[in-house]
Amino acid sequence: xxxxxxxxxxxxxxxxxxxxxxxxxxxxxxxxxxxxxxxxxxxxxxxxxxxxxxxxxxxxxxxxxxxxxxxxxxxxxxxxxxxxxxxxxxxxxxxxxxxxxxxxxxxxxxxxxxxxxxxxxxxxxxxxxxxxxxxxxxxxxxxxxxxxxxxxxxxxxxxxxxxxxxxxxxxxxxxxxxxxxxxxxxxxxxxxxxxxxxxxxxxxxxxxxxxxxxxxxxxxxxxxxxxxxxxxxxxxxxxxxxxxxxxxxxxxxxxxxxxxxxxxxxxxxxxxxxxxxxxxxxxxxxxxxxxxxxxxxxxxxxxxxxxxxxxxxxxxxxxxxxx
Ligand code: PBG
Numbered sequence: 001x002x003x004x005x006x007x008x009x010x011x012x013x014x015x016x017x018x019x020x021x022x023x024x025x026x027x028x029x030x031x032x033x034x035x036x037x038x039x040x041x042x043x044x045x046x047x048x049x050x051x052x053x054x055x056x057x058x059x060x061x062x063x064x065x066x067x068x069x070x071x072x073x074x075x076x077x078x079x080x081x082x083x084x085x086x087x088x089x090x091x092x093x094x095x096x097x098x099x100x101x102x103x104x105x106x107x108x109x110x111x112x113x114x115x116x117x118x119x120x121x122x123x124x125x126x127x128x129x130x131x132x133x134x135x136x137x138x139x140x141x142x143x144x145x146x147x148x149x150x151x152x153x154x155x156x157x158x159x160x161x162x163x164x165x166x167x168x169x170x171x172x173x174x175x176x177x178x179x180x181x182x183x184x185x186x187x188x189x190x191x192x193x194x195x196x197x198x199x200x201x202x203x204x205x206x207x208x209x210x211x212x213x214x215x216x217x218x219x220x221x222x223x224x225x226x227x228x229x230x231x232x233x234x235x236x237x238x239x240x241x242x243x244x245x246x247x248x249x250x251x252x253x254x255x256x257x258x259x260x261x262x263x264x265x266x267x268x269x270x271x272x273x274x275x276x277x278x279x280x281x282x283x284x285x286x287x288x289x290x291x292x293x294x295x296x297x298x299x300x301x302x303x304x305x306x307x308x309x310x311x312x313x314x315x316x317x318x319x320x321x322x323x
Pocket of ligand 1: 203
């Protein structure tokens with residue numbers, strides 16, 4: 001008889017590297033960026049993250065590219081006086097959001113440019129859709145606007161549109177609208193299992209989009225996992241190219257399940273609140289920021305995510321380069 005010794009495979013750096021099952025690459029990372037028409041300004045609840053003026057945004061993308069980050073997701077910060085009940089500014093093709101998309105594509109043609117499709121940056125009430133007098137978020141009228149918005153973004157140069165709203169039927173409507181307008185090569189990166197989560201706080205600070213009430217009538221109940229499979233089935237049937245789970249760390253089981261049931265690539269969003277929590281503890285010296293960041297991001301990939309949205313993408317890419 002002999003003693004089983006799994007420690008033999010942990011004996012040295014070289015052996016540990018041979019048996020390592022999951023590896024992170026800068027190319028797995030999607031870097032979410034906030035663009036503003038005004039001067040750049042820090043987002044207090046997410047240290048190190050900034051609302052960027054267009055000039056600073058272009059510089060930041062250049063820095064990211066040098067670190068081998070190849071994909072970015074753009075979120076616009078809209079002035080209060082441009083917000084209304086219906087998010088109409090979202091369809092204005094000469095709006096700075098659209099201009100920023102085309103400018104990025106002009107300057108960095110090879111980058112994968114992902115644009116957010118949802119009304120919350122544009123509505124006074126902060127909901128992802130239009131509402132009726134009772135404050136109910138209306139599904140089909142919202143979907144009509146989202147489909148038009150996707151075409152405006154595709155015209156501006158988006159490679160992927162990412163509906164983050166959770167209305168029913170929007171993936172199909174966006175696919176039809178893109179195809180009908182000559183954008184059959186533009187992909188749909190669907191926020192498929194997006195939960196009504198407490199971990200979106202700093203993002204909402206960034207956009208001044210904290211909603212009246214909550215989003216539980218369209219985002220998923222954190223208690224549910226079979227429902228994520230239903231969402232995946234529908235988004236896939238409607239023509240999604242990539243399925244996203246959001247948040248990531250608190251929903252690793254959902255990432256694994258979607259990876260098992262779908263043949264589509266799986267994406268996960270390490271959200272602003274999930275990152276803020278880690279940064280706040282690191283600021284107090286309660287944990288080591290860099291190793292916590294790597295472990296967190298690695299866990300998301302190990303669970304089954306092929307790609308990860310993270311505001312910490314540049315720091316992670318730097319660490320990966322350093323090895
Ligand atoms: C809304 C949207 C949210 C995030 C991305 N898109 C917030 C929300 O649903 O209220 C959150 C991202 C993050 O917290 O990092 N369309």
